[in-house]
């Protein structure tokens with residue numbers, strides 16, 4: 001059997017193991033522990049990482065594309081291009097994320113992802129864990145940069161057909177839409193991570209959604225309700241919003257876009273301290289402008305998605321409206337580590353084990369643990385990704 005042995009500082013979910021040993025074989029992790037007790041045979045080549053860390057591969061539950069490909073382009077080629085660039089930035093499992101669009105466009109996206117998932121080869125880059133069915137069920141006043149034409153209320157005929165394809169693992173719907181509760185119940189019964197996003201939901205709407213199985217909110221503080229927004233709509237007494245619901249309910253999780261452009265350092269620190277690394281995920285929410293020069297791009301399908309601009313740091317529609325990120329998970333982890341009091345293993349947990357737990361895949365991926373897939377990355381001392389391994393195999397960079 002073909003074993004590979006790595007020596008270096010291992011990033012575990014609750015600590016750093018200094019001078020540790022990682023052994024992989026047959027695509028799985030076979031040993032994790034101190035170097036002193038490493039079961040290494042004589043003559044065995046050892047890759048010694050003297051500076052930096054050996055960490056689990058990143059898991060991204062909210063990602064739209066990269067390198068001029070959007071998953072909504074609906075071709076296997078676009079899916080593979082995006083999966084490859086994210087792997088170079090440290091992601092080994094991702095959840096291609098739908099936007100608003102026609103039922104046909106969503107169908108093409110789901111089938112393209114299914115085909116790439118079923119025929120995965122190491123050269124394809126990050127593996128598809130499942131699809132994040134995100135658009136089209138957004139609130140009309142919270143579509144953000146997504147095309148309004150492509151949004152609609154949840155229709156069971158449409159979403160059950162999509163669910164039945166067997167690739168969806170995360171499902172979003174705005175809680176205030178007619179039919180949202182039935183959507184949540186169906187998605188929750190199938191074991192998906194059920195999320196409320198692009199929504200202006202009140203506390204009561206969140207409470208009913210929770211009852212129906214909703215457990216997550218997309219990109220905290222972005223395209224979601226606030227106390228002052230709800231007051232403008234419904235007057236006094238002021239009511240709780242999605243924000244208070246997530247902060248107060250321990251079974252809820254959420255995610256932040258930690259690119260340094262969407263949220264200020266104190267908001268990242270607030271999210272880290274108030275929500276905590278066990279229920280806060282880092283996501284890229286990256287669009288097709290990731291890895292591309294500044295310019296104008298389309299969000300969603302390449303023939304009719306809504307236009308936005310990238311300045312190389314972030315996507316935006318106007319000064320008042322951002323259009324998601326243009327960087328990889330490596331940047332999110334680095335920002336979280338540099339801008340908050342989170343330890344390295346906590347910043348990395350938020351990009352690995354926490355999302356894996358939320359989607360129910362933590363028995364396969366998300367940490368350096370014996371029996372899990374040998375998906376890991378080598379990081380240098382400033383958290384740059386030097387190498388990405390999927391199932392124990394090193395990706396070409």
Ligand SMILES: [Zn+2]
Nearest residue numbers: 062064285324
């Ligand atoms: Zn998004």
